[in-house]
Amino acid sequence: MSKRKVLIVEDDQAIAELERDFLEVHGYEVTLRADGRKALEEALEEEYDLIILDVMLPGMDGFDLLRRIRETKFIPVLMVSARKEDIDKIRGLGLGADDYVTKPFSPTELVARVKAHLERYDRLTGVAAGTGHLHAQKSRELNIRELTIQIDARRVTLRGAEVTMTAKEFDLLLFLAENPDRVYSKEALLDRVWGIDNYGDTATVTVHVGKIRDKIQKDPSGHQFIETVWGAGYRFKV
Template sequence: MKPAPHIAVLDDEVDITQLLASYLQSHGFRVTQLHDGRALMSLMAADPADLVLLDLGLPGEDGFSIARRMRENWHCGLVIVTGRGDAVDKVVGLEVGADDYVTKPFDLRELVARVKAVLRRLTPAAPVAATASAPAASPEKMRFADWLLDTAARRLTNPQGAEVALTAGEFDLLRAFARHPGRVLSRDFLIEQTRGREAAPFDRTIDVQVGRLRKKIEADADDPQLIKSVRGAGYILVPPVSHG
């Protein structure tokens, strides 16, 4: 049996962590409740979480700083859950690597749906079982400008052969571009591809994610040659894509 996904809930308010833990556990998750950044770092070293629900208003080290450290050291889902609903905070949260941003008060059902959506994007698709008459399907691999995107393994390899770490949102965004090379993709389309139809429209999140992605794949993120902006329309992946 596949083990239950491990969710770390980090909030300085005990009643909130208890509420979230109870609800998440009722949906089959294993949950650890935490109240400061130091406890989260200790947990990740000993029993890494598959996804972290992170509040921004924490004692000591603030949530943005913790999010940066998480992205530097671990590959896991990261959802900011906070009372800060300002657009600037949302943009900063996504810039530092969050896969999603949920403001308080929130609907518990919606939060669980968002958690499941991030976990799905993090988990490689199950391989097709081989049969006596047909070989197992090979992973779908897409190549562009000497980069290799393996959609089955959810892995990106640079022209030098080194793996480049992507967040779940960045991976889904790049996959959408690779599946539609040479086409201008609108922000609304990219939101649907990366966050699903249930996501609230907030097109600046796509601009933030494109900016983060460019920093990882462009020789010069300030003069992008792979993913170009089309004023008033969206973005386009310029190089051709080959498969296999």
């Protein structure tokens, strides 16, 4: 089995090399890039299984880099930053990051997050290692009003038009749609969808729900698929 390929975009050489060394010890193939624009070329031209992305970079900052990557790539992206403000975390998650880690962090924690995100991505997508592309397969479907969720193909359509979603947005929508009319707290969703206890916070859930709503609930007068139950959590309405 080929090694999983990880791209680290980090301009602090000491941190980048430390991350690389720990990941290589655990069997990953790692490429380092320090410049944002060069990293973008690398991310778009080569096939990686996961990207670790610093926020403050020369050439192009991590947020702009993530935005460009998400136009075509839906592999896991972990953002790391010394900036601990909630607004930065919300911005990163809102742009499609799967995780946001603040410095300083332990290298073993980073390895654990990488492993958890890759395992979950593989389990839910059926992606071939090192390709980032879905296998063609017959799709099971959920049809709720004008919304169609193709489970195996991991596609979402609304009134016949395809809705582009990140891996975690799809996972969250599918979980709620498969469990309609039940209220789930943010903590429960973090556990059931992300499946990495102590490696996230509830802001992650809030941001992802907001992004899903932006994509499938654009019309305020239309059907509201995901309802907020104040003080309790979220509920999928059929």
